[in-house]
Amino acid sequence: MRTIxxxxxxxxxxxxxxxxxxxxxxxxxxxxxxxxxxxxxGAGKTTTLKIFSHLLRPTSGKALINGIDIQKDYVKAxxxxxxxxxxxxxxxxxxxxxxxxxxGGMRGLDGKEIERRISRLQKELSLDDLDVRxxxxxxxxxQRAVLAAALIAxxxxxxxxxxxxxxxxxxxxxxxxxxxxxxxxxxxxxSSHLLDEVIELCDKxxxxxxxxxxxxxxxxxxxxxxxxxxKGAAGLEDAYMRLIKGI
Amino acid sequence: xRGNSTLMxxxxxxxxxxxxxxxxxxxxxxxxPVITSFSVLVVVVTLLLVWLSTSVSFTSAVYxxxxxxxxxxxxxxxSANVCADIATRDFEKPSGLIVxxxxxxxxxxxxARLSAAVxxxxxxLTVLYASGVIAGFALYGSLMPNVFASYGFSVLYMASFMAxxxxxxxxxxxxxxxxxxxxxxxxxxxxxxxxxxYFFGVQPWFFLPYGGMVISSIMSVPYPSSFTLTxxxxxxxxxxxxxAAIMIGYLAISLTAAVFFYSxxxxx
Numbered sequence: 001m002r003t004i005x006x007x008x009x010x011x012x013x014x015x016x017x018x019x020x021x022x023x024x025x026x027x028x029x030x031x032x033x034x035x036x037x038x039x040x041x042g043a044g045k046t047t048t049l050k051i052f053s054h055l056l057r058p059t060s061g062k063a064l065i066n067g068i069d070i071q072k073d074y075v076k077a078x079x080x081x082x083x084x085x086x087x088x089x090x091x092x093x094x095x096x097x098x099x100x101x102x103x104g105g106m107r108g109l110d111g112k113e114i115e116r117r118i119s120r121l122q123k124e125l126s127l128d129d130l131d132v133r134x135x136x137x138x139x140x141x142x143q144r145a146v147l148a149a150a151l152i153a154x155x156x157x158x159x160x161x162x163x164x165x166x167x168x169x170x171x172x173x174x175x176x177x178x179x180x181x182x183x184x185x186x187x188x189x190x191s192s193h194l195l196d197e198v199i200e201l202c203d204k205x206x207x208x209x210x211x212x213x214x215x216x217x218x219x220x221x222x223x224x225x226x227x228x229x230x231k232g233a234a235g236l237e238d239a240y241m242r243l244i245k246g247i
Numbered sequence: 248x249r250g251n252s253t254l255m256x257x258x259x260x261x262x263x264x265x266x267x268x269x270x271x272x273x274x275x276x277x278x279x280p281v282i283t284s285f286s287v288l289v290v291v292v293t294l295l296l297v298w299l300s301t302s303v304s305f306t307s308a309v310y311x312x313x314x315x316x317x318x319x320x321x322x323x324x325x326s327a328n329v330c331a332d333i334a335t336r337d338f339e340k341p342s343g344l345i346v347x348x349x350x351x352x353x354x355x356x357x358x359a360r361l362s363a364a365v366x367x368x369x370x371x372l373t374v375l376y377a378s379g380v381i382a383g384f385a386l387y388g389s390l391m392p393n394v395f396a397s398y399g400f401s402v403l404y405m406a407s408f409m410a411x412x413x414x415x416x417x418x419x420x421x422x423x424x425x426x427x428x429x430x431x432x433x434x435x436x437x438x439x440x441x442x443x444x445y446f447f448g449v450q451p452w453f454f455l456p457y458g459g460m461v462i463s464s465i466m467s468v469p470y471p472s473s474f475t476l477t478x479x480x481x482x483x484x485x486x487x488x489x490x491a492a493i494m495i496g497y498l499a500i501s502l503t504a505a506v507f508f509y510s511x512x513x514x515x
Contacts, residue, residue, distance in 0.1 A: 016515075053348035055514035078350035088344035093277055105269025106349040134342070149345055 004066050005156055005187040006030045007052065012061035014047050014211075021047040023211040024061065029204070034183045036202035036219065037191040040244060044211040045191040046086055049159050052189070053083035065157060082155035084163060090145045092135035096127060099134060103149040114152070121148040124178060126171075139166045147175070158182065160190035164197060176201060195240065196233040199223075205236075207243045214243050267359040270351075274363035277336075278329055282367050285325050289375035292317060297382045307387035308467065312474075314379045315397055315463025318372075322405045323433020323456065325371055329364045330412040331426035333357070334509050335419050347514055354506040361413055361502075365406050372401055392468045400490070404459040407494040408433075410501035411455060417508035432456060441480045450483050458493030460484055 007029045014022040022044045029035050037045050050056040051063050054074045063070045068077040090099040097118060104114035121127065125144045137145060143166050150158065163179070164172045179188060179201050192198055198205060198219065205222050207214040215222065219236070226242050227235025241247050296317055300310050334357065337343030346356065376398050383391050391397075408429070415425040436456035443449045451457045464471055464484040474482045485493065 050514065055344060055347055057511070057513060075350045075352055078348065081348075081350075083344075083348045085344055085348065087341055089341040090345075091273070091277070091342045092340075093280075094273070098276060102269045102273045103345060103349065105272075106346070106351050108350075146345065153349075 004030065005032055006064070006066050007035075007157060007187060007189055008062075008064040008067075009048070009052075010062040010064070012048070012051065012063055013059045014044075014051065014056060015059045020211050022051075022058070025208070025211070025213045027206060027213060027216055029187060029189070032183060032185055032187055033203040034179065034188040034190060034201045036198040036205045037189060037208065038193075038195075038198065038205055038240060038244075039191075039208035039214075043208045043244075045208060046161055047211075048208070049083065049085045049161050049189070049191065052159055053081060053085050054078060055083075055085060080155055081157045081159060082150035082153040083159040083161075084146055084150045085159060085161045087165070088146050089142050090134035090137070090149070093133060095131045095133055096137070096145045096148075097130040099145065100130075100148055100152055104152050107153045109152075117152050117154070118148075121151055125151075126174065140168055140171050143167055144171065156186055158186055158188045158190075160188060162191055162193065164192075164194065195236045199233050199236055207240070209244050267355055270356045270359035271363040274333075274360040275367055278364060278367055281328050282370055285321075285328070285368075285371040286374045289321060289371050290378050292321065293375060293378040293382055296379070297386065300386060307383070307389060307391075310383055310386065311391040311394075311466040312463050314383065314391065315466045318375060318379070318397070318401055319404070319456070319459050319462045320433055321375060322372065322401060322459070322462075323408055323436075324430055325368055326405055326408040327412055327426050327429025327433065329368050330361070330409045331416060331429065332422035333360050333364065333413045334416040334505070334512075335422045335425065338512065338514060339421055343514060353510045357413065357417075357506060357509045358502075361409060361505075364409055365402075368405060368409070369402065372398075372405060376401070391466050393465045397462050397465050400459075400462050400465060400494075403491070403494050403498075404455075404462060407455055407498040407501070408459070410498050410505060414501040414505040414508070417505050417512065437482070440482055444482060445480060450485075452485065452489065452493060455493060455497045458485055458490040458497070461487060461490035 009025050009027050011024045011026055012022050013024050025048065037048070039045055047056060051058050052065065052070065054070055057071065065077040066080050070077040090096060094102070100118050101114050104117065118130070122130065125148050127144055127148060128141065134142065134145070147163070164175055167175060176197070182188060202219050204216065205219050206216050222239045223231060223235030226239035228238040230238055296313060305313065337347055347353065376394070380391060380394060412425050412429045415428050419425055433456065436454060440451045440454070440457060443451050465487065470487070471484055473484055
């Protein structure tokens with residue numbers, strides 16, 4: 001039975017003491033595709049992603065995944081979600097295979113299914129030696145191991161926080177191709193500072209600044225309305241400057 | 248969740264069972280080096296006790312209670328080392344971002360890790376008792392009195408101590424806090440007990456290590472109401488029921504608190 005691929009925030013607010021990280025944001029996305037989440041550092045992007053992956057509890061408001069309030073039933077809600085938020089790393093003292101086996105186990109997969117998926121992911125993500133420990137991996141290999149941990153779940157909704165950060169050009173190309181393949185059947189919500197990446201991958205863009213949503217629209221509409229006549233990444237850059245910086 | 252179809256395959260088995268198994272095995276793999284090291288260390292420490300016993304000509308009764316005190320101190324030190332990062336690792340290291348975003352109740356993760364820690368720490372504990380019993384038999388030609396009861400209380404004390412360290416671990420931001428708290432508790436407890444009794448006339452029934460003293464005192468026949476230390480200070484020993492109540496009470500309260508704090512903690 002397929003789920004409905006829906007991500008919804010209703011008046012989502014998160015405060016850290018006096019600081020308001022998220023100020024009553026609301027959005028709703030349904031169906032497959034890639035949503036780009038754009039904004040300056042400290043705007044609230046990672047906080048939003050952390051709430052949707054149950055790493056933070058909201059101060060008020062609701063975060064719904066496929067209609068399930070993550071605060072009420074996070075186990076059920078998270079079954080549809082795989083998240084790579086901030087800069088996670090595999091356990092330093094575990095080999096990549098053991099690490100993926102652990103995550104697969106936490107996803108309820110049995111040993112044979114885990115092995116099958118690890119073999120598939122090894123090809124898709126060009127994972128080299130699966131017996132290398134986390135602490136011995138290069139930055140790019142750590143990133144790929146973490147992505148493999150997210151993808152082993154085979155989740156319908158992916159939350160990615162600057163997914164190509166730390167990858168070399170070839171690895172970036174590989175990941176972009178994978179996202180393009182996945183977006184046909186999955187809802188991918190990704191934050192990014194790379195506007196050419198957003199142009200290439202995203203169907204919609206969400207702009208956030210100072211914890212408030214500034215604009216939600218399709219990427220093509222954003223560049224058309226705010227791009228000062230320029231197209232592609234340049235048009236999106238103009239839009240970003242107007243919407244976020246006010247210039 | 249049995250047989251739930253996903254995009255590319257089937258989820259078979261029970262999800263929470265596999266999740267518990269994964270957390271359990273993960274704890275084992277992370278603890279393997281420290282468990283191995285302590286299994287060797289306890290043999291060395293027992294040999295030191297044997298050397299002391301022969302040098303100072305311990306009687307079999309003194310050997311038995313000294314061994315009990317050694318076990319009591321070692322349990323605290325090993326438990327603190329094994330459990331210090333049982334929760335902090337998810338909040339101080341980037342790997343926690345992956346573990347805590349999985350669809351598994353956090354209390355299951357914590358209980359599975361704690362169960363694994365208790366189970367695997369029984370290895371050095373058993374090695375310690377085995378080497379102590381063998382050495383005692385070689386020295387005095389008899390088994391230490393009530394050694395099996397002492398072992399049983401050791402397991403209970405270890406579980407309580409680990410639950411307490413786990414609770415501190417859920418509140419701390421770094422493994423250094425529960426580690427130093429645990430070792431301090433294990434090592435300096437006896438001095439605190441003596442001071443409390445000497446200066447205030449208070450029996451420290453509210454301290455977990457006080458309950459753990461039954462590990463040593465139960466190997467004295469008849470069961471003593473107090474210890475007289477070499478410096479002349481006297482230290483009360485808990486009654487057996489009192490020791491059991493202290494340990495079970497600490498286990499229940501620490502476990503409940505650990506689960507509560509771990510379940511609600513934000514990953515900043």
